[in-house]
Amino acid sequence: MARIIVDVMPKPEILDPQGKAVHGALPRLGFDGVTDVRQGKRFELQVEDADDHTLAEVERIAGTLLSNPVIEDFTVRVEDAS
Amino acid sequence: MSRIGVVTFPGSLDDADAARAVRLAGAEPVALWHGDHDLAGVDAIVLPGGFSYGDYLRCGAIARFAPIMTEVVAASERGVPVLGICNGFQILCESHLLPGALIRNDHRTFVCRDQVLAVENASTAWTTDFESGQHVTIPLKNGEGSFVADAQTIERLEGEGRVVFRYVGANPNGSVNAIAGITNERGNVVGLMPHPEHAVEELTGPSGGTDGLGLFTSALTALVS
Numbered sequence: 001m002a003r004i005i006v007d008v009m010p011k012p013e014i015l016d017p018q019g020k021a022v023h024g025a026l027p028r029l030g031f032d033g034v035t036d037v038r039q040g041k042r043f044e045l046q047v048e049d050a051d052d053h054t055l056a057e058v059e060r061i062a063g064t065l066l067s068n069p070v071i072e073d074f075t076v077r078v079e080d081a082s
Numbered sequence: 083m084s085r086i087g088v089v090t091f092p093g094s095l096d097d098a099d100a101a102r103a104v105r106l107a108g109a110e111p112v113a114l115w116h117g118d119h120d121l122a123g124v125d126a127i128v129l130p131g132g133f134s135y136g137d138y139l140r141c142g143a144i145a146r147f148a149p150i151m152t153e154v155v156a157a158s159e160r161g162v163p164v165l166g167i168c169n170g171f172q173i174l175c176e177s178h179l180l181p182g183a184l185i186r187n188d189h190r191t192f193v194c195r196d197q198v199l200a201v202e203n204a205s206t207a208w209t210t211d212f213e214s215g216q217h218v219t220i221p222l223k224n225g226e227g228s229f230v231a232d233a234q235t236i237e238r239l240e241g242e243g244r245v246v247f248r249y250v251g252a253n254p255n256g257s258v259n260a261i262a263g264i265t266n267e268r269g270n271v272v273g274l275m276p277h278p279e280h281a282v283e284e285l286t287g288p289s290g291g292t293d294g295l296g297l298f299t300s301a302l303t304a305l306v307s
Binding site: 010014015017018020021065066068070071 | 139140143144147175176181182183185186187188189190228230231232256
């Protein structure tokens with residue numbers, strides 16, 4: 001078994017109101033050192049084997065369902081076996 | 083009598099109101115089910131508002147892959163009029179029947195109000211009963227209604243007259259160029275965030291207005307001609 005991680009983030013030029021809300025809350029909690037926050041999504045896909053075929057399939061899954069290419073970028077990586 | 087289908091997805095809220103608007107406009111509403119590969123031979127299709135699949139993942143992202151959407155996409159390519167309202171607009175964007183995307187309102191809060199819109203394109207299948215430049219008042223209610231697209235797409239939409247409705251007055255959600263609704267190249271597919279199906283009767287419309295009815299009667303005109 002292997003685990004593939006797909007990270008989805010709003011494109012840099014797209015406004016991220018959720019990240020802004022989180023950022024806005026930090027000073028109220030006494031944290032002053034953070035200059036910006038962007039909020040994304042992390043998907044963990046459990047697969048039998050993270051071979052090239054499966055990775056190519058996950059790329060397609062990430063590009064069609066997990067992310068919307070109009071507003072989001074994604075990265076795919078295999079999690080290190082621990 | 084023309085038959086206009088209204089698709090119900092799990093989480094659709096305004097399918098009953100949309101069907102009512104279709105009936106008031108003088109057509110026969112036909113209930114369509116997301117899980118079917120069957121459009122029941124309808125002449126036009128409405129994707130109603132609501133929260134299909136609980137807005138999980140992204141608004142409209144899962145509804146896009148519902149069996150009925152294969153048929154909706156094929157029908158739209160044949161020129162069948164398709165109207166997406168609010169969540170329906172989000173589904174049309176996720177399906178790539180319309181360009182761009184709808185993201186969270188810039189002020190981060192849900193907005194619910196009677197909204198004045200300018201009709202910018204009165205030649206789509208859903209807007210011929212309006213005059214170009216006409217102002218209409220239609221309820222707006224959403225949390226993720228901010229229309230975005232890359233600069234090139236916006237330039238194309240504006241240049242080709244494909245912005246159908248624009249917000250008048252303060253921009254309610256941060257939409258680029260105050261865009262409230264757009265159409266495809268052919269003019270048969272229209273999506274908008276405000277809810278015309280809530281402005282079709284004097285008793286319940288904004289200030290007794292029935293401005294929303296024009297979208298549904300326009301479709302009838304398009305079908306007869």
